[in-house]
Amino acid sequence: MDEQLDNDLNNRIREVFDNFEDPSYPSADEGWLLLRNKFPEMEKKRPVARLWWASAAAAVLLFVGAGLWLLNKPQQSQTTASAPIKKAQEQATVADSSSLLATKQNSVIKNSSDALITDSSTNNSLPASKIQTGKLAAKPVIPAIANGNNPAYANTITKPVQQPLTKAAPDTNNSKPNPAQYAANSTTPVAAGSKASIGMPVIPAKSTNGVQQPAPVVNAPQYAVVSPVTNASKSVVASTSANNNTAPVSSITQQAKGPTQPKANSMEALFASESKTPKPDEKYTDDKKVRFGVYAATFFNYSKGSSNQVNAGVGFSSDIKLSKNIKLSTGLALAQNTLSYNSNTAPLNYASAAAKPQALAGSYDKENLFSANAAFPVLKNYNANLVGLDIPLNLKYEFNPQKNDTYISAGLSSGTFINEAYTSVYGYTPSSIAAGASQQTTDETTRKNFNGFYFAKTLNVSFGVGYPIGKNNRIIIEPFLKYPLDGLGSQQLRFGAGGLNLKLNFTSPKK
């Protein structure tokens, strides 16, 4: 009995529910509106998530770079701290030389010996060879001065010194007041400190004790690290470091004697030795033909009528060396671009947007989804979301590639869009609502993938400053601007971008 009731009941329930539809309450329209409160939000979360991750990656990269840079900073401080000292000494030297010029000819020998000491401490390179005994100091000094980094100074000194140089040597030994004169000439406390540090090599030289001579020579490479600018110091350091530091006198003497040969030969020898010897001050050499880098970008998209939207991108770059200062920079970047126009500022070239309302109204009328024939939806908002592949081709001018990575760059970009999504949000005017239209908005999204390739439609301008990370890597902060030369994407939107690239340039270690 129960089984029969169960069967009858089950059959009846299946019969009732098998194709049961219940659109009574809430209605499908109401249900759809409720769904739209959730569904677009869920759809929009993805770009936000991507943006968040990209920004987080850029931030992490920035912090890692800053951390490494700070870790690297103490080493740099040793090398860079004495730069002001050297500068002060240069000023003192110039002041001293001007005083020399002012005291005229009668004190030529003494002043020239002052100049020798001054120059030796200025170049920070070869104090022992210059201020040794009279024999050692006399001969090699001349080319050292002649090759000095201050041509005017060298010219004023070398001419009067050349002949009485042998006489000048003993004066050099007696030139104890010279450091003091230094201190007197230099008014800044830095110069006084420099006397203590830089004058060190001078003192043993005055003692004419050959045993003490290696000390300043050992110091010589340190000074060379300090002062990479002057050619004279570089060349002398190069030659000094090429030789063994523990055999300073003979080697330095040889080096010092070298310049007594014809000038052209000495320069060639110096340059040759320089090219053979690695420079200790150049941690980040620029001799690679191609250098690669990766970067994360955070930027604003701008377009006429669109509110600025924050976006992010990533990419890699390769710099191909064309000449000493000029490089060809190219690469590949993946970036998201979003634009948001309101009804008054929708892009003019989006002609289809203006034509959409009537077509949309017609289609909805046909589908009986909207009741009022007189109700035409109007464009309320227009959003574009484009994920693009960008291939830049820029010329990069580096101001001083040997020293740092400061550069300006300009060029053009080509590329394509992996995904284009254009969303038009339509709403109803009060008159339409009064005419019977339900008060709701509707979106229409158009998506396209890889819709054509644009060529050289964006102008790129950027400026970069690099900071070393280790011996081979460099982190670069690069503000950039992309200016549209023509419309982009399937809707030919003319938009640009401006922001900041955080770039990590890396080179393979030297073999």
Next chain:
Amino acid sequence: MHPPLGITEDEIISQCKTGSLKYQEMLYKLFYGYAMGISLRYSLNRDDALEAVNDAFIKVFNAIHSYNIDRPFKAWLRTIVVNTAIDRRRKDLKFQLNVDLDNAAPLSSNVGTVDNLNVQDILKLMKELPAIQLTIFNLYEIDGYNHDEIANMLTIPVSSSRVYLSRAKERLRKMLRTETQNHG
């Protein structure tokens, strides 16, 4: 509800795969009643049923690119709606898992009233069932799942599924008899 004139169900589904909101709206409205009919059987009330339906449609829109258009869409939608509705009530199901196993009393039958039951009557009767019994009755008797599948879905032993179904039937018989006596 029928598709708009000139557009087939397959075309709507194909357009939904491109992400067109317009066609997603069409699809929603086309199958809204059907989905609500399923969801109502598993839910406490209409609001709850509507939320389950909307959650199910969001899943449909997000996963429609993987839908094989050769299969009947209704069956696919039905599976999603059922699972979504059960997920929403899973907490209730666990809470009531051990209730009412021994409360059912034997019922005498009154077969003559069954054919007169309409949707609202049946829904009214079913809402009197505990959630776990209601769910298992729906799954087994109406949606065609077997006890193994139900046990997997609800993470209960197969034997429990059988017991709960039996108890649900007993309770329905009892309520049906009571209703008949009240109206008789």
